[in-house]
Amino acid sequence: MLRLTWRNLVARKVRLVMSTLAIVLGIGFLAGVLTFSHGLGATFDNIIEGSTSDAVVRTEGEVSFQASGAGTTNLVEPEVVERLRALPEVAAADGSVDGVGANLLDEDGKLVGGTGAPTLVFNYYDSVNVQGEPVLILEEGAWPERPGEINLDVSSAERGGYEIGDEVTLLMPTGEQRRTFELVGTSNFNGGGTAGATLALLETSQAQEAFLDGADAYTTVTLTAADGVSQTELADAARTVLPDGFTAVTGQQVIDESDEQIGQLLDLIGYFLIAFAVIAIVVGAFIIFNTFSILVSQRVRESALLRALGASRRQVTRSVLVEAFLMALLGSALGLLLGLGLSRGLAAIFRAQGLDIAGDVLVLTTSTVVAAFAVGIGVTMVAAFVPARRAAKVPPVAALRDDLTVQEKALGRRRIVLGSLALLVGAALIGAGLLGAPGADAAWIGAGAVIWVITVAVLAPVLGHPVLLACRTVFGRVFGTTGKLAGENALRNPRRTGATASALMIGLAVVSAVGVLASSLSATNDELVDKEFRSDFLVQSPTFQGFSTTIGDEIAAVDGVETVSRMQGSVAMVKQDQGFVMGVDEAFAEIYELEMRRGTQQMSGEQTILSASSAAELDAEVGSEVPVALPGGEVVDLEVVGIFEDTPITNGVTLPISVLEEAGLRRTDSMLSVNVTESADVDEVHEALDEVVADTPIVTVQDKEGFAELIKQQVNQLLFMIYGLLALAVIIAVIGIVNTLGLSVIERTREVGLLRAVGLSRRRLRRMITLESIAIAVLGAVLGLVVGLLVGVALRQSLAEDLTVLAIPFGSLVVFLVVAVVFGVLAAIVPAVRASRMKVLDAIATE
């Protein structure tokens, strides 16, 4: 039997290549995503572990790896470092000056690194990491030894277009905005790369001058343990000599904190990508199922002959399954190779976005290989199982019959009833989600959506019937007999057409559901901007980074500017929970009138106003006190004076900017709201403001339209990324159409011959097959769009609090339909050409 299986594979290689391709692509995507996620994690692990020392002295309440956007003014005096150095447990203690909020400009004065990874500026000292290796490795030139010298990481120097000896410009968050340094060398973190972050090293006194107003002090101290001293012993010992407000933590804790912060993000990226891999694989499974169904039905006579010659049902089933197994093995192996390439491609895309992933961590791990083969073989075997059983059910007498293929039966009534019930169950789940069943609404709706998609796929032969009838009518009207024949062909084997279309349906359902959400998000944003954008201009950085307060000063001085309101955000521990607070100045109330539930918007001193949802979370009322721990260790008890309706204008915990200042936070601005005087020419003021920020590439001035446009762009960027990831699933579905059409053409060889004999030209034959392909594509698209639309609307409803406006992207839906038709045409090319090349006589003579 094995030999027969092998012969079958070889004999039908062309047909199987296409199904194998479906496995290759699906598994390739999965392997690529897994490899990429692993590489992403490894990149950060390497950096974190390679750059963390045995212990760190820092201010209390601080957490690693947080882009707080604000430096602290709570500093470590040099004598503390001396004291630490004197401890017997300490081998080395180095004072560190961490500059926050600086940015590197390139040769042409543009921002290096764009809007992604942070810029880390600190003083150079030769510390070692937890493994006893140097944290920084000099690649070229020298370390900065004198004021005015700088050392950049290799990649940033390259991106900035800087050579050793060049003048390098840094944009500072405080004080003098632009400062230039001489590039004396390039370096890298031990562990390779910086993951896209920019590293700028200064000489210590220079760093102190630039970031600490010249104070001879440090922000943190890195400690290296003496021989035989554990991290914990080291940290414990250090704590005994530290002044109030400072603590020492072990390197392990720093690594854990960093992993936690970064890990969440990385996991999110991983799950996000894997979700698309799963979609691609499910689509692939449909195609494998379909291909085997067709192959089995074409092989009916052979199976019957085998049965007549004494093969048991099991042997026939097994022969098909072994065939599937070999195909899966090959497909998964090729998929792994493709995945490796794909992960490099993903890395390149992320690199372009500023997240640098080293090539040498993008390797196939054992778990990736195991997962790829397990999923590839598992899915293929499951998909091939039903057709294999069907092959075994062929009675031996079929070998003697004349009809060459067994028509796949129409759907049984039982299946239709069960399917309808499943649709209802799905609807009930979605309804439960919308009506607020316990747990996440989206989870209920998601479960309902999955049931819908599967049921629609199973019921596609029935549900799709009207669509196919419409296709037949339209084709017949437009293309005459050729069109009618094509329409009939799409209708003649509803199961096959349905299964092929279902593959496309899945992709399009996700596409249109996402489309509904995205357009609703855009519409909601538009409405919000319209309602909440009260000032004439907003000045902020796209990354919500802090910028120098001098910009606000200059703007206030511009002719025609009436009011400038400053906001400064900061991380904070609000009642034990890590969060974010927003400091606002007095002018805030002049521009923004918040919708107050209770109390007043006016704050002074140690007071705060909370959004309704924050108040509920914190269990706070007007009059209660909320403890807020700010970076630097200062804990302030703030009195709640007002509770406002949730709004995107400001954060849930809003406090006077003076609170931040008094807690020792360095003043920077996160956002400025600018109002002009009544008599001012808005355009002129806009130009003047642009002039002010021209030297500061991280900051932009936006009016209402510009702001709305910016948000729309961000939504679209995400949307196109999702579409891009779904493209693979759609491509696999198109391969499915190619496969089905190809097999159908082979199956209908004699019919094709007959049509050619009675006068169908090659061109019209090609057109007939193309139209059949379009019918399948349209069916998949229509089913997908309808399901996607319903799910999208339901999801939007469940998110109605955030997505207040429902917008159906009719334009996009039409585009999707057109794209589906184009794919239908493309899918038909190969089968159509093959059919038209068949010699009439061969076609007729085929047995």
Add this chain to the structure above:
Amino acid sequence: MTGHATGEATRGVAASARDLVKTYGAQEAEVRALDGVTVDLMSGEFTAIMGPSGSGKSTLMHCLAALDTPTSGEAVVAGTSLGSLKDKALTTLRRDRIGFVFQAFNLVPTLTARENILLPLDLAGRKADQEWFDAVIDAVGLRPRLGHRPSEMSGGQQQRVACARALVSRPSIVFADEPTGNLDSTSSAEVLGFLRRSVDEFGQTVVMVTHDPVAASYTDRVLFLADGRIVDELRDPDRDAILERMGRLHDASARKAG
């Protein structure tokens, strides 16, 4: 060159072969399916081509019906020499001037009987002549079955639909390849009777390849092929005469083989 196939002087030539040669394979493995066939098929006649398996009878029909191209020699159908025609012109010729009835798989399964019958006309974008359509339908006796699909009809009914399709576009010539090969004797008689009537009543030209002497006995003229050549012919044949000639042919080839 016209001497061999004698036609009645009053009738035109519907199709003719001039020194047709068709070979398959190359060099040593070469098979000469047709070995220099020259014949005229007359208009308004019902001609049978007979011969043992492998005699080249189907190949001759395929070459004359623009389904296959000869290795050398000339085939002329309805006054058009096929040799110089490209696929497109051949397609048009088949559609407009030639009718086909095959042994099996004659009909498009997705179309009804009526649609199958009208298929060549639809493909040509022509309207059926209603009177002629009615005449043909009544002749094959299919009126109550017009809305049925092939799967809902018996083999004999399917072949009659195929005959009606072959006739409805008023082709110059109808080629039938073993049209009764898959039918029982009653259905065979119906189909053959219809082809006979189409010649007698409508003046149609029909050429039929068959190995069944009973089928051949319906025709006006029987051409016998052996080893790719026309070796004999009979006019107004009866079954016994055909059987006798077939027997002789069989004996001759058996002797040769022996």
